[in-house]
Amino acid sequence: MNPSPPPPFLIEKIARAALEEDINWRDLTSSILEDVEAVGVISSKEEGVLCGIQVARAVFKILQDDCQFKPFLEDGDPLAKGSFIAEIRGKAKTLLSGERVALNFLQHLSGIATLTRRFVEKIRGTKARILATRKTIPLLRALEKYAVEVGGGYPHRFALYDGILIKNNHIALIGGIKEAVRRAKEMFPYQKIEIEARNLEELKEAIDAGADIILLDNMSVEELKEAVRIAQGKVMLEASGGVSLDNVTEIAETGVDFISIGALTHSAKAIDIHMEVRRL
Amino acid sequence: MNPSPPPPFLIEKIARAALEEDINWRDLTSSILEDVEAVGVISSKEEGVLCGIQVARAVFKILQDDCQFKPFLEDGDPLAKGSFIAEIRGKAKTLLSGERVALNFLQHLSGIATLTRRFVEKIRGTKARILATRKTIPLLRALEKYAVEVGGGYPHRFALYDGILIKNNHIALIGGIKEAVRRAKEMFPYQKIEIEARNLEELKEAIDAGADIILLDNMSVEELKEAVRIAQGKVMLEASGGVSLDNVTEIAETGVDFISIGALTHSAKAIDIHMEVRRL
Amino acid sequence: MNPSPPPPFLIEKIARAALEEDINWRDLTSSILEDVEAVGVISSKEEGVLCGIQVARAVFKILQDDCQFKPFLEDGDPLAKGSFIAEIRGKAKTLLSGERVALNFLQHLSGIATLTRRFVEKIRGTKARILATRKTIPLLRALEKYAVEVGGGYPHRFALYDGILIKNNHIALIGGIKEAVRRAKEMFPYQKIEIEARNLEELKEAIDAGADIILLDNMSVEELKEAVRIAQGKVMLEASGGVSLDNVTEIAETGVDFISIGALTHSAKAIDIHMEVRRL
Amino acid sequence: MNPSPPPPFLIEKIARAALEEDINWRDLTSSILEDVEAVGVISSKEEGVLCGIQVARAVFKILQDDCQFKPFLEDGDPLAKGSFIAEIRGKAKTLLSGERVALNFLQHLSGIATLTRRFVEKIRGTKARILATRKTIPLLRALEKYAVEVGGGYPHRFALYDGILIKNNHIALIGGIKEAVRRAKEMFPYQKIEIEARNLEELKEAIDAGADIILLDNMSVEELKEAVRIAQGKVMLEASGGVSLDNVTEIAETGVDFISIGALTHSAKAIDIHMEVRRL
Amino acid sequence: MNPSPPPPFLIEKIARAALEEDINWRDLTSSILEDVEAVGVISSKEEGVLCGIQVARAVFKILQDDCQFKPFLEDGDPLAKGSFIAEIRGKAKTLLSGERVALNFLQHLSGIATLTRRFVEKIRGTKARILATRKTIPLLRALEKYAVEVGGGYPHRFALYDGILIKNNHIALIGGIKEAVRRAKEMFPYQKIEIEARNLEELKEAIDAGADIILLDNMSVEELKEAVRIAQGKVMLEASGGVSLDNVTEIAETGVDFISIGALTHSAKAIDIHMEVRRL
Amino acid sequence: MNPSPPPPFLIEKIARAALEEDINWRDLTSSILEDVEAVGVISSKEEGVLCGIQVARAVFKILQDDCQFKPFLEDGDPLAKGSFIAEIRGKAKTLLSGERVALNFLQHLSGIATLTRRFVEKIRGTKARILATRKTIPLLRALEKYAVEVGGGYPHRFALYDGILIKNNHIALIGGIKEAVRRAKEMFPYQKIEIEARNLEELKEAIDAGADIILLDNMSVEELKEAVRIAQGKVMLEASGGVSLDNVTEIAETGVDFISIGALTHSAKAIDIHMEVRRL
Numbered sequence A, B, C, D, E, F: 001m002n003p004s005p006p007p008p009f010l011i012e013k014i015a016r017a018a019l020e021e022d023i024n025w026r027d028l029t030s031s032i033l034e035d036v037e038a039v040g041v042i043s044s045k046e047e048g049v050l051c052g053i054q055v056a057r058a059v060f061k062i063l064q065d066d067c068q069f070k071p072f073l074e075d076g077d078p079l080a081k082g083s084f085i086a087e088i089r090g091k092a093k094t095l096l097s098g099e100r101v102a103l104n105f106l107q108h109l110s111g112i113a114t115l116t117r118r119f120v121e122k123i124r125g126t127k128a129r130i131l132a133t134r135k136t137i138p139l140l141r142a143l144e145k146y147a148v149e150v151g152g153g154y155p156h157r158f159a160l161y162d163g164i165l166i167k168n169n170h171i172a173l174i175g176g177i178k179e180a181v182r183r184a185k186e187m188f189p190y191q192k193i194e195i196e197a198r199n200l201e202e203l204k205e206a207i208d209a210g211a212d213i214i215l216l217d218n219m220s221v222e223e224l225k226e227a228v229r230i231a232q233g234k235v236m237l238e239a240s241g242g243v244s245l246d247n248v249t250e251i252a253e254t255g256v257d258f259i260s261i262g263a264l265t266h267s268a269k270a271i272d273i274h275m276e277v278r279r280l
Helices: A008-022 A053-063 A092-122 A141-150 A168-174 A177-187 A200-209 A221-231 A248-252 B008-022 B053-063 B092-122 B141-150 B168-174 B177-187 B200-209 B221-231 B248-252 C008-022 C053-063 C092-122 C141-150 C168-174 C177-187 C200-209 C221-231 C248-252 D008-022 D053-063 D092-122 D141-150 D168-174 D177-187 D200-209 D221-231 D248-252 E008-022 E053-063 E092-122 E141-150 E168-174 E177-187 E200-209 E221-231 E248-252 F008-022 F053-063 F092-122 F141-150 F168-174 F177-187 F200-209 F221-231 F248-252
Strands: A037-044 A068-071 A084-091 A129-131 A164-166 A193-197 A213-217 A236-240 A258-260 A273-279 B037-044 B068-071 B084-091 B129-131 B164-166 B193-197 B213-217 B236-240 B258-260 B273-279 C037-044 C068-071 C084-091 C129-131 C164-166 C193-197 C213-217 C236-240 C258-260 C273-279 D037-044 D068-071 D084-091 D129-131 D164-166 D193-197 D213-217 D236-240 D258-260 D273-279 E037-044 E068-071 E084-091 E129-131 E164-166 E193-197 E213-217 E236-240 E258-260 E273-279 F037-044 F068-071 F084-091 F129-131 F164-166 F193-197 F213-217 F236-240 F258-260 F273-279
Touching: A008 A053, A008 A092, A008 A141, A008 D008, A008 D053, A008 F008, A037 A092, A053 A068, A053 A084, A053 A092, A053 F008, A084 A092, A092 A129, A092 A141, A092 A248, A092 A273, A092 B168, A164 A177, A168 A177, A168 A193, A168 B092, A168 B273, A177 A193, A177 A200, A193 A200, A200 A213, A200 A221, A213 A221, A221 A236, A221 A248, A248 A258, A273 B168, B008 B053, B008 B092, B008 B141, B008 C008, B008 E008, B008 E053, B037 B092, B053 B068, B053 B084, B053 B092, B053 C008, B084 B092, B092 B129, B092 B141, B092 B248, B092 B273, B164 B177, B168 B177, B168 B193, B177 B193, B177 B200, B193 B200, B200 B213, B200 B221, B213 B221, B221 B236, B221 B248, B248 B258, C008 C053, C008 C092, C008 C141, C008 E008, C037 C092, C053 C068, C053 C084, C053 C092, C053 E008, C084 C092, C092 C129, C092 C141, C092 C248, C092 C273, C092 D168, C164 C177, C168 C177, C168 C193, C168 D092, C168 D273, C177 C193, C177 C200, C193 C200, C200 C213, C200 C221, C213 C221, C221 C236, C221 C248, C248 C258, C273 D168, D008 D053, D008 D092, D008 D141, D008 F008, D008 F053, D037 D092, D053 D068, D053 D084, D053 D092, D084 D092, D092 D129, D092 D141, D092 D248, D092 D273, D164 D177, D168 D177, D168 D193, D177 D193, D177 D200, D193 D200, D200 D213, D200 D221, D213 D221, D221 D236, D221 D248, D248 D258, E008 E053, E008 E092, E008 E141, E037 E092, E053 E068, E053 E084, E053 E092, E084 E092, E092 E129, E092 E141, E092 E248, E092 E273, E092 F168, E164 E177, E168 E177, E168 E193, E168 F092, E168 F273, E177 E193, E177 E200, E193 E200, E200 E213, E200 E221, E213 E221, E221 E236, E221 E248, E248 E258, E273 F168, F008 F053, F008 F092, F008 F141, F037 F092, F053 F068, F053 F084, F053 F092, F084 F092, F092 F129, F092 F141, F092 F248, F092 F273, F164 F177, F168 F177, F168 F193, F177 F193, F177 F200, F193 F200, F200 F213, F200 F221, F213 F221, F221 F236, F221 F248, F248 F258
Parallel strands: A129 A258, A164 A193, A193 A213, A213 A236, A236 A258, B129 B258, B164 B193, B193 B213, B213 B236, B236 B258, C129 C258, C164 C193, C193 C213, C213 C236, C236 C258, D129 D258, D164 D193, D193 D213, D213 D236, D236 D258, E129 E258, E164 E193, E193 E213, E213 E236, E236 E258, F129 F258, F164 F193, F193 F213, F213 F236, F236 F258
Antiparallel strands: A037 A084, A037 A273, A068 A084, B037 B084, B037 B273, B068 B084, C037 C084, C037 C273, C068 C084, D037 D084, D037 D273, D068 D084, E037 E084, E037 E273, E068 E084, F037 F084, F037 F273, F068 F084
């Protein structure tokens, strides 16, 4: 099944905020244009995975509700150098005023989807899943988590309010893994409890405490293998820290359930996408 | 002079929005903590240039207005592996609930400042200036442009409403460089007019038309040199397109005034910054 | 551990919106007051459980940041007829302009906490937990879920974005319990999957499909007992529908894990709380 | 004449806020549905008076602007057990994502309209009118006051900014009824002045002072009768405090003009309304 | 008694919006200043009545919460050429970034208060009161109505939601004055009903219908005198239309209760107020 | 070319805010109308220049999206006494609830456009241009600057973020014109630098410092002539202060490039525009 984009009211809200940021009261340069009809074609200048088509559509519709936005591709489709992504017909001013905002979304989100898919392809055949983290660009998390899904990854918990992840800082303050898990299970019986383990001792302690998922922080491939052996499928394991395209296959082959990668959202390179406009 | 951060009301608004995104009604995991006082130390795990200290401060102050935020470094200061950035004292819940949001800002903005400084260092000794573009992450432009300044670059026009930049798409619709510049000068006599030129012919045309700044799009180093010769200082020249750390020195040495680089804001790698928390 | 109220930025936002609703540009009647200092005492006119003290505080602080708000009780404390709840010192206009808004929050939230505690007391000694639902008053869910916690219940999933609950409508559209659970487990491996069962056949099907929690909709006490027997502790069971103070003990004694009650939030009677003001 | 609902921009704003509260970035459970067309039927499970149909419509339109919302009943229509209220056709995800929010509004507002109508029916044949108060659920006052009108009551002043009601707390601070009324008449000559009286002496004082409406707080039926005799139609009288379905008829028969009841809005039980969805 | 300014949360909201309008992400020119302490003195360049001191204070406090704002005058105080209004001490950037926004509020609101006071002085000794209308500058009504009060006038109804004023357009649609008043009295028994009359016949009809206040639209002084004779104090009369400083005395002397003047808010000339800044 | 109005999302946002200000939850008076179709005709009662037609349209569309708004004139068209401006067909309530808000925008903006055009006509034949300033009504700057353009003027810099204007206060703090210009040119090489000069000495200093535009503050016509002679076309000159319809021609004839006038936006008299409504 295809991942669902955020609901339309959220996409519209974000697109509107981005237009306010870039246009505010006036696109000065477009003021010099006459009021002619034009067509704009968005295309890719490099390979990748498309993401953000609904946001791009919203951008132009907010500027001119009767403009025509015709997508040639859908989110998740592969991009080749030169792929046509969408065509927009409307007033010349609409196209030029919306161009940069629409492209900024497409470039950023496609960048995330593309990087995610590279990781996903590297672990094909293993049971591991690629997870996003909360290391997202502030204010864009909904779209970025969606871009990870479009690339074939999983969003993991969205925020502090929808999942329990007990980290070292929590454990240190509470005084131990056992007590931390006990409290979390008591307070949130209807949720899976995830906890961080820095070594195999802590892993065992966490399993004994009754955690559902264990975050293995910065472990070596050898340690991960041993962790999988210890866990025996009784808990789910998430490898985290220092994951790259070079070592992700090896990590996945250890048998862990999840591999979480902050770089998917905080350091993905934008895909080069541009738009050509001509008079109709 | 040091660049000024965005005004406090804007920083607070952005920090608040990011906290709403991440916490909304509850930080579930921190609910298991008792109400103890703690101290958190933010430090860097890699080299770079710090940016975002005011935003980090705002994040913790919004969560607890009487917490103490003590910065050890200022925006623009170099980061070494292990550099202490700031210390926060307050309720354990405050520290843990604000950690990720604060770090997300610091990591992203320091990433931009760091990349910018690398470019700036490469052109030291030339008269060229590094410029940001409008290829920013939607909703974060104010902070990102500021991060470019912190790194030693210049923000260039902020948005469509504060500068004239006539691009190929505009020229094509209007029917020529001469007419485009004429209109812009007529409508915006108190602003400098910048226009794009794809080749040396267009450069000459733009100079004759009376443009103030000319964007040289994707020209080779040889072409740039020739452009500088043609311009004779009568207009300012901005090189753009395909700029990397490898070729920026060469480009700067052609004698152009500006080098604009989209990657500063859309593709900078985050700097790894983290926070340790312990009971007081 | 005491439940944590929503974060201060959310409480302030809600209190501010309520003040805008009630005062907007002017409290006409208070315009006739001179500018004198006064003291207001908030007290209860009936028995119950207090909830909302942070919101009441925020209301008066927004109107006058240097007014003094001194609580005599905390959220969760029992209220007797005549219990003093808080004292506020400030300008007479502050007290009278904020009175109704502060009381509306206190009355509504204390009503929910009080009703919840009545249910909780009825099931003391069983392992069952009282859960809130999403049947909340629109726009007040964060505070209402918190009020349920203050009364001794559990918030359950907050919204559509933080928990999986597959209802009959979903099952009918997908074509069966098995397929519905399969899809949910595939998409959300790090979350517990809850699904509705209308009878014991469906319960068995849901257990076989691998659900984590099963919502038993409108079952009789006899059916619930049988359900507990069938489940054998392999899944968690949530009884729902038609729960009242009269039958909740009996339901809890069947051995179910959770009892969810929409009336906690949509039909709790307000607690009568009022405020007296006099000149200082 | 039928009461008018709040203007469409306000209904949309409230519906949008409620959807943001419940969905935010994703309806997780509906993610498992395929993209099929479906029909949802909203019906009542108990007797009452319908209110909220415009809000329910707005909820689904915000999620999918081309969905079809067909109401079978209008606000103010009686509900029987099983009454069909409305039918919605659209994407299955639209129906399931909007269901709870739409029902929460319908249940709450119909609860208020229903309770109001019960009071209104009890006083049929008298000249008294049932009034709402400002004891509303924070943030929902516009809809709740409207629901009271739908039930046959009157909204009374909406907020602190649109009516003068001098309460005991004001009188105490000013030093007397006479001076309080004098000031109010001086400042607000184009508005009716209402003032509270705790006993018949104060009533006489208020009449002499020139008040237009007098709030009789918590008076016995005997006192109310005497008050009506004293007032001789020169002022309007509002009975308030301790009004129930049991005593409202008796109170109305004393001849008072208004009976105000906080419970209409702060303690009305929700009407049980639900929705069935099936594939088209 | 002095008129009360709008509540602090509204003043802050408006001041913040105005700063966002003028500064947004950066005050470019102030960027060239060093970080020095300075003092600014606000003074008047012409005669008038001061209004807006709370808003000016809010502007500077939002920019720098620890700046010192010391008012020399209060709202309502007379301004002479050269009067010192307030002194602000803080960072030079704070003073220069806030200057224009603060002055814009002061100039506009003092302009309204000044014009109002001129009208008020012209009718001294009569029983008439000067009223504002709803002909205000969009988004600034709360402050403008307050400025009218500061000048000695009365705000009249604030908006469509807090007063009944049946105009010709309403009467034409309903089919007559009598029916219009009947409906309004039925729906809004606790409010005074005002209705427009274009001539003395309509005035009589409106009195018979039971209106409380009658708006006499564009009547000559002779007609107004006759209207006062007809009304005999049974209703209040509001003269409206074509009122100027030249004819207002004559109008007031006819004995009408109110004179409403749109120009107070839509056409008042700004008072020239400026600010000098120097290094401390 | 015609000036472009602000983008539709901004117009809608402002219109919506104005409707919230005036209607909020209910237009009380229109509640007494039946639900009939009507037509409203907006016309002018005096001469002027029309501005605001898009905002008026937005107002009625927000209230009823299928109402018909048919403009007879466009922004910039001359208004005679009696000119028909637009016709709206829709529900009677829509027309009456939107009337005042729509007229307030039209009256205010047409007032600005009309005053601007008067100034523009006075300088016809000279090379001078009429400029708006930042002395605008808070929150309405985008519309007001546009109204100036509609009248034939130029908006000048919009706000603190889109243009450099170094005023006396800045110069005093920095210590001199030369240093101030140097800093500004260094920080904002891609923008024109404007600086204030109070006398001819300062003008020369500013020219030498390399400023692009010089604001001549409150100079006499003789001084302005001398300034033009000194400048010799090397810089642009802006005359400011004390400009009126009486002296603007003389000022323009000195040869200055710009004449900026605060009164255009802070003190323009509203144009009298009204609306008649009748049943269809």
